Amino acid sequence: MPAVRLVDVPQPVEVDSCPVTFWEELPPHEHGTTTDVAQLLLQLHTLPAPDFDLGHLRPFVRISERLEAAATLDRADVSWLHGLHQELEAAWADRPAGRRDCAVHGDAWPGNLVRLIGGGRRIMDLERFSLGPPEWDLVSTAVRAKTTGAVTATEYDTFCETYGYDVTEWDGYGILAGARELRMVTYAAQHAASHPGWAEQAQHRVDCLRGRRGPRPWNWKGIL
Template sequence: MTTSAAAPARHALEQACAAVGLHSGGAEPVRLAENQIWRLPGQQVIVRIARAGQAAAAQREVRVAHWLAENNVPAVRLIDVPQPVEADGRPITFWEELPPHEHGTVADVAQLLRQLHSLPAPELDLGYLDPFVRIGERLQAAKTLNEDDRAWLHSLHQDLVAEWAERPAGRPDCAVHGDAWPGNLVRIIGGGRLLMDLERFSLGPPEWDLVSTAVRTKTTGAVTEDEYDTFCEAYGYDVTEWAGYQILAGARELRMVTYAAQHAASNPEWAAQAQYRVDCLRGRQGPRPWKWKGIM
């Protein structure tokens, strides 16, 4: 992102920091995207600036972070200030800076999910899981796909929504992370693992968290069969044996395809990969697993 694009967020950062008694001088951008991440040097604080209109999501994320801390689930922690703070119409939250770390493994994901899913459903307003959130908007934005492929994806979307509504019984609902994969978990150098990216927490079937790793094995081959066996052993369950697996796997695949297609609309380098993913779903590239590249 350009410096000019970051300027409005820096103004919001300065306002929010002043509101909670933190110094914003020398703030360093860590990631400048729709949601921006900034570091406050010398204060061990990370500032997350969400998109305008995401106040409810930020409030839910704060509630989830407190609940995870109260239940001793290893996760990123908020600092002790009133939050979220709104500045320039954007909700802003403040987090403890992580010590040196690296990405976790699928086994790490399984262990943390097992701990998370074992907790009683929280008395929090998390909302119920929607596996298809933003799918319609993504399809509208998928301008690189032809009309036939977009119509086919719309039909697949409708079919999966109907199947989701009539899915077979599974494990009891609980708090689910919503996007559980090694990219949203870190392993602290010296010991310990932490969940990150709490914004997609909701109440729902734990199978949704497990399907992510299964799809990365069975659909894209990003996770090896041996790694998947280790994942299942660590969690104590293989979601692919559940009668509803194909429904949730289909929803996850559709999310991955439409995300790439939306991305391709503003980044031409992604057009070929988006089309390839559609071709895979439509049976033009042989059976799974397919070698999808880049954004998952």
């Protein structure tokens, strides 16, 4: 699998009570595309199960902590988001049957892969790599097309054609899309507390989920 590689040295090491790892430097590269994402996910999702424990996907990890840190949001909005979190967790546990669990990246979008100038691609940011439903990886691009407006209809059609499946046609799409949207909202809200310039975008995302900004797709701007 074309992914970033650890340097072959004893690691991790501890620095100021934090674990530090060392990775091979990437050759000259550029950002990948949604088509690159589809090609790499197709390759990843067809790999045989590993003979070691990858752990299982945790789609709601850090949501509660992010909401506690969302100092720029009105408390009524925070309370509503907590309720949405609980509803989505319950729905996730009872979601419709989908494709067989496999190795998933966990946060698959063009920002987490690169295209090498000399040819080839590399997946990066393996923090959420685990066993889980492949639909979770596919939903990232679907949400960027159907919710945030970051992916055009043509780009999304090509993504689906390349992978061979359109996750929006699955009965469980709304649940996974809701979880992904909640992650994107709480991520913005958490960081707005320390970056005041992002507070407007964080509030905009909340307003969208609460029905104050009309129907999808919405214009969500990237942060960081």
